[in-house]
Amino acid sequence: MTASDEMMTRVRARTxxxxxxxxxxxxxxxxxxxxxxxxxxxxxxxIIAESDTAGWGTLTGFLTYFADRREGRIHVRAADPLLYRQFAASHELGHLLDDAHCSGVPVERSSIPPFDNPALTTPACETELVAEHVAHRIAGILYAGPRVAESSW
Known part of the structure; x- marks a missing residue:
């Protein structure tokens, strides 16, 4: 098993x-x-749809978490279509649900895909992949069923 295979096994288990x-x-x-x-x-x-995102660059969403107040805010771009905002928010929900985030260790996240940023460490890359996999699982729950297909007729 390669290091990449091992990483993906960990990502799937964490997801x-x-x-x-x-x-x-x-x-x-x-x-x-x-x-x-x-x-x-x-x-x-x-979930906060932000209209002033001029300085966001390629960032599609981010999480602010206040452990002492047991409160989180997920910021997404108001200009994006609803489906895209929900996916960006789902990625941030993935960070909240992931074991690594819930351990209380502060982690600085990347605003670009993990494989496009050579500065990301393997643990940071795994964390981004877990959040992305959770977002895809949520999208499957929301949009893969007949409920969605029927509403598009």
Whole structure:
């Protein structure tokens, strides 16, 4: 098994634990997902659509977390389509649900894809991949079912 294979095995396991932590399941709405994460982590969350994002560059969203108040805010770009805002917010939910984040260790995140930034360490790359995998799992819950297909007729 290569180092890359080992990393992806860890990413998949962490993703599975993150999704299980919140009890995410089919037929949930985005609001249901956010409420499930709040319940799992015993915290309040707000998703804030920011209109002034001139200095964001390629950043699509970010998380501010206040452990002492048990509160988190996920900031996304208001100009992005709803589907894209939800995906960016889901990535940040993935950070909250991931074991590494919940350990209380502050982590500086990258605003570019992990494989495009040679300065990212393997643990930081894994953390970004876990959050991205959680976001894809949430997207599967929200948009892969017949409920969505029927609404597009």
């Amino acid at each position: 599975d634990r993150a999704v299980a932590r919140a009890g995410l399941s089919d037929h949930m709405t985005f609001d249901d997902v956010v409420r499930a994460v709040e319940g799992a982590l015993d915290m309040r969350l707000r």
